[in-house]
Amino acid sequence: MRHITVVAEHEYKVHIDEHFEGVLHSISQSHSKIFVVAPAFVAETFHLERVLHALENATLFIVPEGEHQKDIAVVEKIWQALGENGLTRSDAVVAIGGGATTDLGGFAAATWLRGISWYAIPTTLAAMVDASVGGKTGINSHAGKNLIGAFHSPTGVHIDLRFLATLSDRDFAAGLAEVIKVGFIRDASILDILQKQNTVSSARTVAEDLIFRSVAVKADVVSADFQESRLREILNYGHTFGHALEKISHYEMRHGEAVSIGLVFAAELSGKLLGLNMDDISLHRTLLQQFGLPTSTNVPFGPLLELMRSDKKARGSMLRFIGLNSVGNPHWLEDVSSEVLESTYERMGP
Numbered sequence: 001m002r003h004i005t006v007v008a009e010h011e012y013k014v015h016i017d018e019h020f021e022g023v024l025h026s027i028s029q030s031h032s033k034i035f036v037v038a039p040a041f042v043a044e045t046f047h048l049e050r051v052l053h054a055l056e057n058a059t060l061f062i063v064p065e066g067e068h069q070k071d072i073a074v075v076e077k078i079w080q081a082l083g084e085n086g087l088t089r090s091d092a093v094v095a096i097g098g099g100a101t102t103d104l105g106g107f108a109a110a111t112w113l114r115g116i117s118w119y120a121i122p123t124t125l126a127a128m129v130d131a132s133v134g135g136k137t138g139i140n141s142h143a144g145k146n147l148i149g150a151f152h153s154p155t156g157v158h159i160d161l162r163f164l165a166t167l168s169d170r171d172f173a174a175g176l177a178e179v180i181k182v183g184f185i186r187d188a189s190i191l192d193i194l195q196k197q198n199t200v201s202s203a204r205t206v207a208e209d210l211i212f213r214s215v216a217v218k219a220d221v222v223s224a225d226f227q228e229s230r231l232r233e234i235l236n237y238g239h240t241f242g243h244a245l246e247k248i249s250h251y252e253m254r255h256g257e258a259v260s261i262g263l264v265f266a267a268e269l270s271g272k273l274l275g276l277n278m279d280d281i282s283l284h285r286t287l288l289q290q291f292g293l294p295t296s297t298n299v300p301f302g303p304l305l306e307l308m309r310s311d312k313k314a315r316g317s318m319l320r321f322i323g324l325n326s327v328g329n330p331h332w333l334e335d336v337s338s339e340v341l342e343s344t345y346e347r348m349g350p
């Protein structure tokens with residue numbers, strides 16, 4: 001078993017390759033009560049009811065699937081259940097699921113009694129390498145994705161690699177988009193590894209290594225800039241465009257699929273404004289396409305631009321993006337004009 005340490009408002013560990021049943025048992029011994037949130041698919045596949053029944057001090061709360069669970073109406077129901085079950089400051093929430101569930105469970109924990117402990121047990125590749133680590137919790141609203149939230153670090157993140165076997169190739173590939181992002185912004189060795197795997201099945205064989213390297217980068221960046229005053233923004237490479245696309249698709253696209261297209265947009269923008277070379281721009285498309293990820297869209301540009309303006313990284317009316325000077329060398333693009341964005345969008349093709 002390996003672990004990586006994150007130093008944020010408190011220090012915690014991301015453990016890799018733990019059996020979640022044992023993890024739940026030890027979490028339940030550290031708190032009088034634990035409140036477990038999970039979507040029905042995860043609960044049924046992993047027999048959570050039976051596992052939690054054996055613990056006696058655990059309550060299971062089933063949440064809707066996907067991004068739709070990140071809704072204030074769901075949070076209200078969780079708050080009500082936390083009250084009914086008498087969760088106090090010394091108790092804990094445990095979120096078992098994909099990134100939407102760890103965002104939601106973390107947010108419920110951040111807001112209950114002004115913040116109680118929570119643990120993340122991510123079940124998707126995207127959640128293992130990104131969402132569950134770093135203490136960003138939140139929900140969506142009509143205004144956009146993740147605009148309501150809190151920085152509230154988990155007490156522990158526990159990655160059980162057995163969950164990966166339950167993911168479809170499409171879901172695994174969606175997680176690879178985040179891994180590829182990390183490769184471009186900070187760890188080119190990830191790109192080297194992925195260039196040797198030309199199918200999702202072969203990428204699965206190196207999953208543990210990819211997760212370890214990606215979490216190491218995330219831990220390093222979050223430990224240096226937990227509240228995203230600057231450095232942490234590099235983790236949003238491809239996300240300004242990706243979030244807008246995801247919202248326009250009413251969250252029908254996987255987060256990683258929207259990020260995949262966003263990465264190509266960010267690479268093209270970097271070519272235009274920072275001189276990122278053609279080979280590196282092409283490498284974005286090649287790597288993403290080899291895992292079946294989309295690299296273009298025919299959504300009209302106008303509505304995307306409107307949504308990008310409400311992104312968290314916007315400052316006033318200025319649109320800001322993370323770009324790349326070269327692989328591993330990110331650059332903050334301030335005040336990018338809508339004309340430049342539109343011509344970049346046109347270069348991406350349909």
Ligand code: GLY
Nearest residue numbers: 130134136232235
């Ligand atoms: N997902 C980007 C971050 O955690 O900052």
